Amino acid sequence: MFDDATRARIWSKVDRSAGSDACWPWIGKLHDGYGATSLSGKSLKAHRAVMLIEGHRIPPGHHVDHQCRNRACCNPSHLRIVTARMNTLENSVAPTAMNAAKTHCSHGHPLSGENLIERRGWRQCRECQRRVQRANNWKHRGLPRHLLATEPTA
Numbered sequence: 001m002f003d004d005a006t007r008a009r010i011w012s013k014v015d016r017s018a019g020s021d022a023c024w025p026w027i028g029k030l031h032d033g034y035g036a037t038s039l040s041g042k043s044l045k046a047h048r049a050v051m052l053i054e055g056h057r058i059p060p061g062h063h064v065d066h067q068c069r070n071r072a073c074c075n076p077s078h079l080r081i082v083t084a085r086m087n088t089l090e091n092s093v094a095p096t097a098m099n100a101a102k103t104h105c106s107h108g109h110p111l112s113g114e115n116l117i118e119r120r121g122w123r124q125c126r127e128c129q130r131r132v133q134r135a136n137n138w139k140h141r142g143l144p145r146h147l148l149a150t151e152p153t154a
Helices: 004-011 046-053 084-090 095-101 126-139
Strands: 034-039 042-045 062-066 079-083 116-119 122-125
Touching: 004 034, 004 046, 034 046, 042 046, 046 062, 046 079, 062 084, 079 084, 116 126, 122 126
Parallel strands: none
Antiparallel strands: 034 042, 062 079, 116 122
């Protein structure tokens, strides 16, 4: 698919001296920690270029994930092709991943079983949602604001 000159040009910017199990850092231009290069006239990240010249197909909407978490790494054994959602959820520092790992809401209610509401990728606590709805119902009846936080009495 790619000629030998293209493959040689890409690999010339990768330091593979540490061995096959180690990270192979991109020694060319970096952008936000990722290697930057071009392939077939298009600018792209170096780790994506490496996967392409190694014969991997990257479907639209998919990412090349660094399992080693080293953005400059171009070792194909450290890279894998994943969906955007999987890449986000498995990156433990992303807010989406931290929220997905939560087992309880901020009020201590469990985010599981009957108490869990899942809509369009959002996870909500059913009990807290009920409280908000109750407060909104009473608000429309003209109650003073300071009474809205308490349970209504019949």
